[in-house]
Amino acid sequence: MEDKQLKQMKKSFQILQSRFKHIANDEKTQKLQERVINIRKWSIENMETLIDEAKENFKRNDIDYFEASDGNEVIEIITQLVNEYDPDNKIIIKSKSNTIGEIKGRKKLEDKGFKVIETDLGDRILQLKNSDNRPVHNTGPAAHLSVDEITDIVNNALGTNLKPVHKDIMETVREDVLNYVNNAKVGITGANAIASEDGAFAIVHNENNVAYASSRKLHIVIAGIDKVVSSVEEAVSICKLESVFGAGSPISSYINIIAGPSKTADIEKKLLKPMYGAEKVVVILLDNGRRKSKEECLWCINCGNCIVNCPVYNAVGNEFGFNYYLGGRGIAMSRFLNENESKDDDKLFMCTLCGMCTFNCPVRTPTNEVIENLRCLGDYHMEVHEKIKDNINSKGSPYKK
Numbered sequence: 141m142e143d144k145q146l147k148q149m150k151k152s153f154q155i156l157q158s159r160f161k162h163i164a165n166d167e168k169t170q171k172l173q174e175r176v177i178n179i180r181k182w183s184i185e186n187m188e189t190l191i192d193e194a195k196e197n198f199k200r201n202d203i204d205y206f207e208a209s210d211g212n213e214v215i216e217i218i219t220q221l222v223n224e225y226d227p228d229n230k231i232i233i234k235s236k237s238n239t240i241g242e243i244k245g246r247k248k249l250e251d252k253g254f255k256v257i258e259t260d261l262g263d264r265i266l267q268l269k270n271s272d273n274r275p276v277h278n279t280g281p282a283a284h285l286s287v288d289e290i291t292d293i294v295n296n297a298l299g300t301n302l303k304p305v306h307k308d309i310m311e312t313v314r315e316d317v318l319n320y321v322n323n324a325k326v327g328i329t330g331a332n333a334i335a336s337e338d339g340a341f342a343i344v345h346n347e348n349n350v351a352y353a354s355s356r357k358l359h360i361v362i363a364g365i366d367k368v369v370s371s372v373e374e375a376v377s378i379c380k381l382e383s384v385f386g387a388g389s390p391i392s393s394y395i396n397i398i399a400g401p402s403k404t405a406d407i408e409k410k411l412l413k414p415m416y417g418a419e420k421v422v423v424i425l426l427d428n429g430r431r432k433s434k435e436e437c438l439w440c441i442n443c444g445n446c447i448v449n450c451p452v453y454n455a456v457g458n459e460f461g462f463n464y465y466l467g468g469r470g471i472a473m474s475r476f477l478n479e480n481e482s483k484d485d486d487k488l489f490m491c492t493l494c495g496m497c498t499f500n501c502p503v504r505t506p507t508n509e510v511i512e513n514l515r516c517l518g519d520y521h522m523e524v525h526e527k528i529k530d531n532i533n534s535k536g537s538p539y540k541k
């Protein structure tokens with residue numbers, strides 16, 4: 141990342157931290173945090189049972205279910221579904237989804253001829269940026285770009301002549317995205333949590349773009365298998381905690397709970413669908429190495445508070461991570477994911493093992509311990525360490541000549 145972008149990122153992180161500090165020590169926040177820690181631990185321990193229960197209840201709720209072992213399978217499923225629903229214009233509108241980021245889903249769908257439009261403002265700005273457009277934070281993907289840079293990006297991409305005025309940029313991008321929304325029959329979203337006993341999923345957001353994506357004729361939800369919890373109440377608790385630690389806000393503007401296609405029975409109690417929302421809802425749960433990863437790596441609620449407090453991330457930015465998995469947790473998860481990208485062993489050693497990520501994680505994911513254990517497991521003997529070891533063995537000290 142360029143220096144000016146690192147500076148801007150840190151400035152944005154400071155704003156986030158100052159918002160967060162007002163609610164971090166609140167008794168309500170701490171109770172919520174304890175509740176979610178228990179939910180995440182129990183859900184991961186019982187993941188297979190919860191997935192089976194969710195499958196049954198999706199069926200009951202008229203939601204189609206698929207499980208994909210890797211990113212390529214996800215793309216195959218989406219391609220088939222979209223070709224059924226929108227064979228002519230191939231526009232897909234998309235809201236934020238870390239799981240799609242993990243598999244580089246947008247790029248893979250674009251390679252297949254689809255036009256995928258990001259609807260989240262930060263993600264859309266990065267999409268318009270065209271090159272060097274990896275996000276820097278889970279809830280603030282473009283937090284490293286100044287308003288001047290964003291103005292140039294939007295003017296270049298959309299042929300506008302905007303001045304660096306925040307609201308004007310927002311309105312211009314919104315109008316451009318809405319042109320695509322109106323022509324799209326397919327929307328893709330992620331899910332922050334999936335409630336097995338309700339056969340429903342919860343999505344937390346501020347912009348209401350999820351309402352657009354989830355009200356196309358076909359709504360496809362993509363999430364990791366680790367996102368399944370027991371109930372809607374638990375799912376909402378996770379969404380609330382994500383708002384607190386991800387955006388410094390006690391609650392986001394919207395939490396959508398979706399438990400099936402749009403329907404009505406208002407005429408003689410005859411069931412008709414769709415009314416205003418999706419006619420067909422499909423859930424794709426992705427494994428992609430999660431089943432063989434460490435349980436504690438799956439507790440994460442994707443708030444991004446670990447990277448805000450990570451000294452390495454603050455020094456080098458999103459180079460410290462793997463694909464869209466940012467920071468130390470990304471490096472740790474990269475050991476387990478079925479992605480073809482090379483997993484750069486050196487990045488395991490970029491971590492200082494300071495533990496700031498664990499301390500600041502709302503569910504106490506012990507990222508530093510996981511990284512330390514992964515270093516021990518691998519064949520990562522550095523030459524310099526070998527020399528130190530030899531010196532100790534032969535001369536009784538690492539320093540003796």
Ligand code: SF4
Nearest residue numbers: 450468491492495497
């Ligand atoms: S332990 Fe590593 S990943 Fe965690 S905050 Fe410290 S440097 Fe970052």
